[in-house]
Amino acid sequence: MLAIEDDAYAAFLTRLGASWRDAAQKPRAVVVFTAHWTTRHPAVSMTDGPYETIHDFYGFPEALYEVTYPARGSKAVAERVRTSLAAAGFPVSVDPARGLDHGAWVVLRRLFPAADVPVVQASVVPGYAPEQLFRIGEALRPLRREGVLLIGSGGTVHNLMSLRWTEAEEAEAWAVAFDDWLLEKTIRRDVAALFDYRRTAPHALRAVPTPEHLAPYWIALGAGLPDQTPEVLYRDYQYGSLSLLAVAF
Template sequence: MKAPALFLAHGSPMLAIEDSAYTSFLTTLGKQMHPKAIVVFTAHWMTRQPTVSSIAGTYEMIYDFSGFPRELYEVTYAAQGSVEWAKRVQHHLKHVSPIVNIDERRGLDHGSWVLLSRLFPKANVPIIQASVVPSWTPKQLFQLGEALRPLRDEGVMILGSGGTVHNLMALRWDEQTKADSWAVAFDDWLLAQSSAHSEDVFHYEEKAPYAKQAVPTQEHLAPYWIAYGAGNRSPHVLFREYEYGNLSLLAVSF
């Protein structure tokens, strides 16, 4: 059975320890999926060339954030790597990138473990962590995902972990529930153009409303393009909410 291609917002690291409608959704979603392995492209691993983790055994935890409760730094998730699947991923990515590096040391960052701990709490699925290359164009990142489509036929899930609207300077920490109109407008445009398979979507910086406000830096949107390429279908919205006014918790399958 073909495994899914997903883009999931990883929101705040607090998702790992605080229950919400989104964490309930993630738990339910995980119970519905049974992949043989997962390739997770995380916005918190940025490199100049595509890089794939090749871990024999258990990943170390990376707590790549500060200022959160001590409880969050005590979370552990015993994700298992796979050298064999890492080689397969590298092989497919080399169809579109002459250089695909292997990393045998890096641990699992919170862009990966926050989501995975909710989706697969038993940590019983091999994980291949992969970097994003923010300097690449959206179309190049789409093609990177495209190269991994054959793995989905073998039961490998492709997961992009990031955020479509991710502007930490614009967050309203009073936790008002009403979403900012500019954040909603950007996501509306992104989903509409992706559904239409319009080339305009790859030029969102010039064409999308509030693009600079929604995407001040590229790394959190980069996993969206990869997941889109891995699926190349119209996005099906699985969940959509906004935290702190404009932090998008958008989850889509392709």
């Protein structure tokens, strides 16, 4: 619903994208790892043409299915991603036909509404351990110096069975506790604890019942610069526990 509702989170993303343009820091391209494309090994889109907008959700208002985001791809950047991951020892496949799923286009449409930044969409591998996902980010870190923005699009607390669909006024304490722990360990760069989050984090199994939505976080963390402190750009919750957390690494 972020695509068609003008709430506080949508306003934040719009401001963030505008701040990059105003400061002449619009990226040359974007690589977005989306929780809604899961594969057994890393995969990247490979096209220069405009993407199909995939409406991979059901039962929402008709207006949402009418939204399109005709961003173009970049074979050159996709090849940089592929070769960088292959050099780090990851088997990588390319997909010339896949469109942008809602983990990518919903966020990008707010950041870059003109669809004027080339996009490479990348999958996440929920079967990989956090350490392996971190290494994916590390392998792509040099792309930052080439003007490429790396985005992990998922959710730190994403348990649809625990949501209160009548909009809750306050966030659930267990969801806040998990994110508090995650951020504290992240800022301290305590990667040993982070990688062992299922055993050491409070409410880990409730916050992360399946790993695909947290997987992009580990990739973004790995892509971050080790000598810079991560910055929380936005934090809120919908329906009691659905985490809307944006962190800059």
